[in-house]
Amino acid sequence: MTAIVGERVVMRSVGAWSRALCGGVTALAIASASGCQKAGASATPSESGIVIRYEAPASPDRDNAAFLRKWKVAEEAAEAVDALVDVDRPVSLVLGSCGGEGSAYDPEADRVEICYDEVSEARELFQRAEPRHADDDVAAVMLETLFHETAHALVDVLGLRTSGREEDFADQFAALMLLRKGVSGERQLLAAAEAWRLSAVTNEDVDSGTDEHSSDSQRAVNHLCYVYGSASGRHQNLVGADDLPADRAKGCAREWSTVRASWMTALGPHLREE
Numbered sequence: 001m002t003a004i005v006g007e008r009v010v011m012r013s014v015g016a017w018s019r020a021l022c023g024g025v026t027a028l029a030i031a032s033a034s035g036c037q038k039a040g041a042s043a044t045p046s047e048s049g050i051v052i053r054y055e056a057p058a059s060p061d062r063d064n065a066a067f068l069r070k071w072k073v074a075e076e077a078a079e080a081v082d083a084l085v086d087v088d089r090p091v092s093l094v095l096g097s098c099g100g101e102g103s104a105y106d107p108e109a110d111r112v113e114i115c116y117d118e119v120s121e122a123r124e125l126f127q128r129a130e131p132r133h134a135d136d137d138v139a140a141v142m143l144e145t146l147f148h149e150t151a152h153a154l155v156d157v158l159g160l161r162t163s164g165r166e167e168d169f170a171d172q173f174a175a176l177m178l179l180r181k182g183v184s185g186e187r188q189l190l191a192a193a194e195a196w197r198l199s200a201v202t203n204e205d206v207d208s209g210t211d212e213h214s215s216d217s218q219r220a221v222n223h224l225c226y227v228y229g230s231a232s233g234r235h236q237n238l239v240g241a242d243d244l245p246a247d248r249a250k251g252c253a254r255e256w257s258t259v260r261a262s263w264m265t266a267l268g269p270h271l272r273e274e
C-alpha cells in the first residue's frame with residue numbers, strides 16, 4: 001500500500017470532467033488500482049531535478065499520450081518550475097494510463113502522476129459547450145494540472161509552509177506559473193477557469209463532503225479573480241454575475257498580490273536568482 005496525496009478521481013458521471021476529488025492522505029494500491037502500464041516507459045531528463053517519463057499508453061489512451069508528447073506540456077512545466085525554483089531532490093513526473101484514477105502526487109515516491117485520460121476528458125468538456133474548440137485549450141488545462149500537481153511535490157520535497165489549504169495553494173501555484181508567462185499564460189488560465197466552470201455545470205458541482213478542494217465553480221472564479229487582479233485594466237469583460245461577481249472583483253488586485261507574495265515567501269530560499 002502506498003500513501004497518495006493529491007488528486008484521485010471519482011468519476012462523477014460517465015465521460016465527465018473528473019479530476020477533482022482529492023481525499024487527502026488516502027491509502028491506495030497503486031499497481032493494482034491504477035492499472036498503469038510500466039512497460040515501454042521512456043525517461044526524458046529535463047534540465048532540472050524533475051525527470052519526465054512517458055509510460056506506454058493503454059490502447060484507449062494512445063491519442064491522449066500522442067497529444068501530450070506533441071504539445072510538450074510536461075516539458076514546459078518542468079522547465080518553468082526549474083527556472084524559478086531549485087528543486088534539490090529528484091522529482092519524477094510520470095505520464096501514464098491510470099485506469100480511471102486521477103492525476104496525483106505520491107510523496108512516498110516523490111512522483112507526480114499525470115493521467116492520459118484527462119486529455120480526452122477535458123476535450124469532451126469543451127466539445128459539449130463548443131464543438132469547434134481548440135486543442136490549445138485542452139493543452140492549457142493539462143498544463144494547469146501539471147503545475148497544480150507539481151505544487152504538491154514542491155510543498156513536500158522542499159518542506160514548504162502552505163498558506164491556507166494546500167489544495168487552494170496548489171491552484172494558486174498553477175495561476176502563478178501561468179501568469180508569469182504573460183498574455184499567453186493569461187489565456188491558458190482563462191481556459192482552465194472555463195474548464196472548471198463547465199465542470200461545475202456538467203457535474204452540478206457535487207459536494208462529496210470529503211473533497212479538500214474548493215468546489216469547481218469556486219476554482220473557476222478564483223482563477224478569473226487572479227487573471228483580473230493581475231491586470232484588471234485588460235479584463236473588465238470578466239466581471240459579471242455569470243463570471244466574476246463585481247463584489248469579488250473589487251478585491252482581486254489585493255488578493256492576487258497576496259497570493260503571489262505567499263508563494264514567493266514560501267519558496268524564498270529555494271528561488272533561483274532571476
Ligand SMILES: [Zn+2]
Pocket residue numbers: 006007022148149152167170
Ligand atoms: Zn491537489
